[in-house]
Amino acid sequence: MKLSKLKIGQKAIVRSISSKEISSKLVGLGIVEGQGISYMYKAPFGGPIAFMVGAYVLALRPIEASVVEVDILD
């Protein structure tokens, strides 16, 4: 599923990035295959979403998060 579809508190593992345009940017920030990622909080009205990527917090716009395919962990 898409990273942007995660719900608050859910954890997931990155599977792939579907957009060529921004994938190299995301990869440099540690969004790579196998990386654990969890949804922390979001800004209202479709604003950015904050994720815990490994040990740090990264905020992405929903459109940026929607290109990341993840597998949910329970």
Added chain:
Amino acid sequence: MSKKIALVGNPNTGKTSLFNKLTGLHQKVGNYPGVTVDKKVGFFKIGDEQYSVTDLPGAYSLFPNSNEEKIVFDTLKRTTQTKEFDKILYVLDANNIERNLLFLSQLYDLDLPLVVAVTMNDVVQKKKGVIDFDKLRSIFSDIDFVAINPRVGLGMNRLKEALQRTDYERKSDFYSTEIRSISLEDEELQQTDTTNRFKKIKQVVAEVLTSDTTNSSIKLSKWDKFLVHPILGYVIFFFLMLIMFQMVYSIAEKPMEWIEDSFNYLASFLNSVLPEGILRGLLVNGVLAGLAGTLVFIPQIALLFLFIGLLEESGYMARAVFLLDKWMRPFGLNGRSAVPMISSVACAIPGIMATRTITNWKERMTTILVTPLISCSARIPVYILLIGLVVPDKLIVGVFNLQALVLFAMYFLGAAGALFVAFILKFILKSKELSVFMLEIPELKLPHLRNVGIQIYIKVKTFVYEAGKIIVAISIILWFFSSYGPSTFSDKSLSFSEQVKNTDIPIEESYIGILGKKMEPVIRPLGYDWKIGIALITSFAAREVFVGTMSTIYSVETNNDAPGRLIHRMQKEVNANGEPIYTLASGLSLMVFYAFAMQCMSTLAVVKRETKSWKWPLIQFGFMSFMAYFGALITYNIFS
């Protein structure tokens, strides 16, 4: 020969703290050729040896995400050939070891002469984590890893020793030296390289980091529960902005007065000791006026950067950017544009200087271009004078004071104008750069006051030296054209040097006065006469000069705070047909003109400094004049 060091690392690692700790105030700001990014270079000594250290922009990876990071790529790639740096000092945040090892491993495989400064190891220990640095060193051919804490100065001596070492021998690659030939354009290769590096890094981290709480702390800190709360977060933000204005208005006012008073004192002193003539005029009304017009901004710049510095240093700014991004997007702006624009209600100059943190070129340009449209404090004297002159002091709907409503409307107009232009620029400015957000939200920490202080010092210094030159030059030009006119040079019986001695001609006979008269047909549709025309030209120095020029033209002694007598005199002013000049229509039209027009040489100078070219300030001057003229024209026709 001094040794050269490049300081490299991820953002939010304490890189700037280390730079400040090493160099103190021995810093200078220069240019990278062809880009609008500042180059920070500092100097320090180890024993007798002189070192220069270049603080490269923060980057997460060798492969760039922005123009700023491209400089890092270019510089480091070039260094592998030219060896222009003796050492690359990499700052590694131990608390984010996985992400920080990516860039380090890239630099290592480029075979650059590395020294690693490890920050935040105390945070790791506090979280009951242990990093085996001996093992880590062995993976990187025993390069130095020095644990430091630049806040308290811990580890600085050992870091300096490491910087002097030359007995270094490369034993193995980290991942692959293929990185040396990956080009900037080949994103696919970059991605494969990065992904594989992270795989290797994960193994390494598993070996060197012992931690019982990996990835478990996804709960919000107790502060963040409020700071990023969907409602309270905004309340806190606007409360902080309110404090910022309060600070700038109430605290900056006094020192600004002192600066103005001392320049007035100096001017009257020079006037009393120097003989009348060109030298005195040039010094007092050209150079001194320009210096005063520069230095008077120091209190506002210092205070705003104190505030902005505290917000940045504590990590709060990233949270504000996070909350505001969505609201700025429709106007082609970014969450980072909000604070510069809001601070422009005090003064556009520090606002424009604060756009440095916007990495996207288009979003930064848009912010710089529209920021002076926000009504700043220099417009207040003009608004107050004109409102007192043409708007009746009465209540409407029983509660609202009409004068106050008009003042509010002027502020609204400025903000609306800024957002409108930003919206238009969204379609005009061309950029190949994608608008990306991707913002790291650092952990909250107590701001390091020394860093804030040094930033204030550097900002004030660059403003005074770089914008100051331009402001003094414009001031001298304005002085010349307002002190001399054709009549100065008409008496042929006098020699040239005698002609220029007489600077005491009435302002309407000066070149500016004549230009004001000549342009009367152009400004008559706005409801203005030539006297207003003169004031429009002289207030190019600064908007509040309007009040002074009006006082000069009408020969009324006045000051900005109590324009009562000037208002009285202006009310009596009539045109050739005996109708009053200052009506509701012409007064409002003039206010709209001042709301939109770029009447501030200091702002233009700062835009030139920040964009590194005259193109942008000229474009800005052009569209703002256009808006001012047609805005005033429409207003005049609505109300007359």
